[in-house]
Amino acid sequence: MDVISLRNISISFDGEPVLKSISLNIRDKEFITLLGPSGCGKTTTLRIIGGFTKPDRGDVFFDGQRINGLPPYKRHVNTVFQRYALFPHLNVFENIAFGLRITKTPEKVVRQKVGEMLSLVNLSGFEKRQSGALSGGQQQRVAIARALINKPRVLLLDEPLGALDLKLRKEMQGELKNIQKRSGITFIYVTHDQEEALTMSDTVVVMNAGEILQVGTPEDIYNEPRNAFVADFIGESNIIPGVMPADFAVDFCGGRFECVDKGFEKDEPVDIVLRPEDLTLIEAGNARIHGVVRSVTFKGVHYEIIIEGMGCMWTVHSTDYAAVGTEAGLEFEPFDIHIMHKS
Amino acid sequence: MNKARSAAFPYILWSVLFTVLPLLLVAYFAFTNGSGTFTLDNFANLGEYTAVFVRSLLLALISTLLCFMIGYPLAYILSRESARRQQIMIMLVMLPMWMNFLLRTYAWLTILENNGLINRLLEFLGFAPLHMINTQGAVVLGMVYNYLPYMILPIYTVLIKLDYRLIEAAHDLGANPAKTFFRVVVPLSMPGVSSGITMVFMPAVSTFIISKMLGGGSSLMVGDLIEMQFLGNAYDPNLGAAISLVMMVIILISMLLMGFFDSEDKAVIM
């Protein structure tokens, strides 16, 4: 059951197309993430769902009903804004209670519900604080509580963790995922952090320049990127041009390699993706791909080693060390080779 | 520290010369008689002018209230217009301020007079003439007309700086435009409202030309009273200084009350 459907949504600002006929179905109760580089139209997509921006063309459906003309205050959708937008004249309690005050909820119920929300976002005891006197992470959590208290069908979150440090960010990611599961609210989450998208989402939507490039589960997107852009954006990748001479075979770097892909046209030019962590360092002597180590960077768990050879720069993630300037070889399995149509 | 002090020197000189010294002079005159000996008579005699004080306060309050009731919606509408329109409309608000104050008020005299513009029009249409000039209503009209821009401008300035994302956030949480206005826009524009009220009330309570021209002798205000002591035939600078001093205290108290209600207001909305 789709709670929200976007159909052929287009919009331009000052003659610049920002969304180019995008269509997207969002299932009820799922955690879906819009992922893409800055300026690709993520916020604009959220604003169209929230009702703040009218698309030039296309339709928005909510539970199968067309809601193009419905103002934001009549939509069962709440938003955690990119910059929180807390009310500066209200304290934490009243910021969170805002939605309930609008519906003239009895004071007793307001107290109880705001109390629940405060403990949900770990801010009990902060009721009387003015919103200006909170840290970024605390404002963040007030914004989430304020948007959740109305029990919306859909919650829109626009890079909600953008301002937080890494540790708090990780904590809040888990926190949000829990809230989503427990509340059964559909989350539409925006981020340009691929790791965040992969760890939290049921569905990832990769966008670029106003277009949706791929929709799928995190595993799908990571393992079967549809084109070189997705592959590159989703994780560091080695992207090499090649040709498919036949099913289960691919030519690149002057050699023919066995692979698991089929269904391409004969001699179709393709992009080959090899993940850095799928490459294994071996002796240069008996390797089909080999080159000279150009740099080694310690990354905590592994080394990031850049090897130049066979006309390419290869990025390798390995727990083995290789000294700069030495010869090294690379090895990989047929299923490590991901083949994509040229886009 | 020393540097900061010397940087403040011109300001200190300025305020001593133009604020503290005149104040001391006013106080000196207020507490002495014509021959320069200390006395409280000037204040003891103020009782007979109570009616004038009350009238001044009342008319100023009414004018301020009217200015607010007209000025706030105008400022709000203004702030919603496109940038170009705003420029033109702000020009229109300020335009009367470029004309001489006396001239503006005099213009109203010719409009409101017994055989002025309005009454001639009424006569022409076959209605009975209205008595408008030399009433308290005319004084209030004159004050509202003259001081309205001082209400509109500070409110407008606050409103255009209001973060539009807060309005969107209110809509997002289910507040329709009316609820958004009363729960977000109004509370956030309070600073503009309080400076607007200050800027209208202060000149209104001590005005003298308007009441003289449009109110005739019937609605004498404190400003007129003071003027008469210095320039009029009731010449008595010592009494004038005493009235001025009392006037200042009254304004001070009103401003303090204002500030009190202002913070009270916020607490209630919270």
Ligand SMILES: Nc1ncnc2c1ncn2[C@@H]1O[C@H](COP(=O)(O)OP(=O)(O)OP(=O)(O)O)[C@@H](O)[C@H]1O
């Ligand atoms: N109101 C507007 N007027 C003009 N241009 C706009 C407007 N809103 C968005 N744009 C433009 O549309 C494009 C997409 O903007 P959008 O905010 O949707 O990007 P985004 O994907 O959310 O980026 P980020 O990750 O930086 O937040 C940008 O080029 C932006 O400049």
Ligand SMILES: [Mg+2]
């Ligand atoms: Mg954005």
